[in-house]
Amino acid sequence: MNLRLIAFLCLPWALSAQTFMMNPYGCKDAVLLNGKWNAIVDLYSRGEPMKFPLNRKPEKKAEFLEYAFDGGLRLDVPGDFNSQLPELKYYEGNVWYQRHFNTHRAKGHRHYLYFAGVSYEAKVWLNGVKVGVHEGGFTPFQFDITDQLADGENDLVVLVNNSRRVDGIPAMNFDWWNYGGILRDVFLVKRPEVHVHDYRVQLKPGSRETIAGHIRLAGALGTQEVGLTIGELGVEQLLTTDAQGWVTFEIAAQPQLWEPRNPKLYQTRVTTGNDQVEDEIGFRTIEVKGNELMLNGQPIFLKGVNFHEEIPQRLGRAYSDADAAMILQEVRELGCNFIRTAHYPQNERIVRLAERMGFLIWEEIPLWQGIDFANPAIFKKAEAMLRDMIYRDKNRAGVVIWSIANETRPSAYRDEVLTGLVRLARELDGSRLVGAAFDNPRFDPATSTFRLDDRLAEAVDIVGINKYLGWYQPFPVPAEQVHWEVALEKPLIFSEYGAEALYGQHGPDDVAHLWSEDYQAEIYRQNLAMFRNIPNLRGTAPWVLFDFRSPYRFHPQYQNGWNRKGLVSDRGQRKLAWKVMKDYYEQK
Ligand code: GCB
Numbered sequence: 001m002n003l004r005l006i007a008f009l010c011l012p013w014a015l016s017a018q019t020f021m022m023n024p025y026g027c028k029d030a031v032l033l034n035g036k037w038n039a040i041v042d043l044y045s046r047g048e049p050m051k052f053p054l055n056r057k058p059e060k061k062a063e064f065l066e067y068a069f070d071g072g073l074r075l076d077v078p079g080d081f082n083s084q085l086p087e088l089k090y091y092e093g094n095v096w097y098q099r100h101f102n103t104h105r106a107k108g109h110r111h112y113l114y115f116a117g118v119s120y121e122a123k124v125w126l127n128g129v130k131v132g133v134h135e136g137g138f139t140p141f142q143f144d145i146t147d148q149l150a151d152g153e154n155d156l157v158v159l160v161n162n163s164r165r166v167d168g169i170p171a172m173n174f175d176w177w178n179y180g181g182i183l184r185d186v187f188l189v190k191r192p193e194v195h196v197h198d199y200r201v202q203l204k205p206g207s208r209e210t211i212a213g214h215i216r217l218a219g220a221l222g223t224q225e226v227g228l229t230i231g232e233l234g235v236e237q238l239l240t241t242d243a244q245g246w247v248t249f250e251i252a253a254q255p256q257l258w259e260p261r262n263p264k265l266y267q268t269r270v271t272t273g274n275d276q277v278e279d280e281i282g283f284r285t286i287e288v289k290g291n292e293l294m295l296n297g298q299p300i301f302l303k304g305v306n307f308h309e310e311i312p313q314r315l316g317r318a319y320s321d322a323d324a325a326m327i328l329q330e331v332r333e334l335g336c337n338f339i340r341t342a343h344y345p346q347n348e349r350i351v352r353l354a355e356r357m358g359f360l361i362w363e364e365i366p367l368w369q370g371i372d373f374a375n376p377a378i379f380k381k382a383e384a385m386l387r388d389m390i391y392r393d394k395n396r397a398g399v400v401i402w403s404i405a406n407e408t409r410p411s412a413y414r415d416e417v418l419t420g421l422v423r424l425a426r427e428l429d430g431s432r433l434v435g436a437a438f439d440n441p442r443f444d445p446a447t448s449t450f451r452l453d454d455r456l457a458e459a460v461d462i463v464g465i466n467k468y469l470g471w472y473q474p475f476p477v478p479a480e481q482v483h484w485e486v487a488l489e490k491p492l493i494f495s496e497y498g499a500e501a502l503y504g505q506h507g508p509d510d511v512a513h514l515w516s517e518d519y520q521a522e523i524y525r526q527n528l529a530m531f532r533n534i535p536n537l538r539g540t541a542p543w544v545l546f547d548f549r550s551p552y553r554f555h556p557q558y559q560n561g562w563n564r565k566g567l568v569s570d571r572g573q574r575k576l577a578w579k580v581m582k583d584y585y586e587q588k
Pocket of ligand 1: 175439466496
């Protein structure tokens with residue numbers, strides 16, 4: 001066994017990998033614990049030694065306690081804390097959340113707390129007892145609270161910490177706001193002792209007439225009966241699990257295939273005993289043939305755009321269906337059929353609505369520049385994030401690409417970690433494509449050609465290129481004369497390009513007038529001209545749909561804490577470049 005592997009296995013959290021139930025949104029007895037929660041800001045980490053999780057109240061008049069949840073700060077859940085109080089705008093550290101809830105312990109049932117996303121680390125106590133810890137801001141986790149749950153009133157305390165970490169993913173630097181808090185939905189879920197924990201219902205790879213997958217029950221002792229119903233397809237299957245509650249199936253069916261112009265989804269129900277989960281599931285194929293990208297057997301060009309999980313007008317994270325609709329309506333207006341949910345798995349409300357609206361989706365883990373690949377903990381953390389992302393969204397027909405990294409530098413450690421993640425993604429889900437975004441192609445002046453020498457590019461199915469020609473680096477020769485010979489045998493997506501512009505700023509469209517809408521639009525025109533010289537170009541995604549907040553951006557006049565590469569401003573105004581892209585996509 002090599003040394004790094006031993007180190008992985010010694011990490012305590014490596015042994016307690018969490019899993020969570022598939023789709024609490026479709027479970028009968030799932031209650032949202034959203035709303036106002038009490039909160040305490042704990043800059044100096046005093047809450048644990050002072051036993052905040054006990055949430056004690058003075059019993060006698062003279063009893064002296066130096067904290068209380070009642071009567072203090074109130075924060076909205078879901079929601080980042082940074083945008084809820086002016087003094088928390090830049091805050092990175094501990095915030096304690098607390099609330100009561102009432103419920104009945106049900107005999108023969110298990111009770112869970114399910115968190116759809118807490119950034120970055122969460123520690124959870126119920127009635128003073130610690131029920132679990134989770135690291136990673138963008139994927140769900142759950143704790144079984146059956147043993148700690150009281151019949152009647154319960155006291156729930158969550159310590160959230162969003163400090164950046166050298167060994168975090170993302171790490172110390174990233175170009176977006178480090179929103180902390182209980183960012184996404186919280187559910188209290190009651191399920192029968194034996195219940196549907198996980199299911200995969202998708203086309204069998206290589207087939208359009210066989211639906212295949214698995215169902216896994218939790219709490220199963222001995223074989224169990226499981227029902228799978230897709231009414232509109234006439235599928236009504238009774239399956240029997242093995243003693244561990246696991247069953248696989250293959251069913252002949254002829255679904256209408258999901259595609260952007262007809263994003264057909266089928267009501268699907270998985271049942272066992274009294275337990276049931278409902279979902280909407282679509283069926284389609286995605287594959288690479290040489291350097292073509294094929295959706296349902298037909299070549300497709302991805303007309304995409306990137307966005308963060310942020311509502312710029314509200315200065316905060318997106319969390320609701322209304323937020324998802326706001327973002328995705330703007331995607332639709334641009335004429336897209338594809339989104340890259342940069343730079344992390346975004347909330348399920350966004351992913352599901354995108355699928356319903358017919359957008360193909362590139363999802364990625366937040367493995368963004370600046371990761372310390374030599375640290376053995378990194379592989380385990382990245383692995384957990386990748387597993388959880390794939391696990392959560394494996395039934396989404398919209399999702400076609402799992403991306404494992406954004407802009408990393410080749411090195412022995414990095415290559416080992418990332419090619420390991422590519423293998424893992426394929427093992428977990430052989431039915432989608434694995435990609436990564438690269439910013440390291442080099443220009444060869446002798447031939448006016450960009451090339452990429454990177455082992456990772458050889459390992460992935462689809463290569464994303466992030467290049468800001470005309471912004472961070474000038475076009476080395478006029479755009480029409482720039483050639484690309486990158487991963488010619490595979491599909492290439494230009495996954496980021498663009499320039500900054502402050503809405504309303506105008507000027508001649510030359511480089512002496514950076515920050516103007518005119519210059520930004522010109523840079524788009526030049527990039528689009530260059531794209532004609534990329535023989536394997538199968539899609540593009542401008543960076544970025546909306547201006548977004550970033551402490552990385554200091555220019556006092558034009559940026560002031562905002563990345564201004566939006567095609568649309570933070571206040572929802574479309575810049576000139578928006579029209580350039582819209583026209584391009586209309587002609588594609
Ligand atoms: C990149 C990153 C993205 C940044 C963008 C920029 O290459 O992937 O996260 O925000 O460039 O604006 O510099």
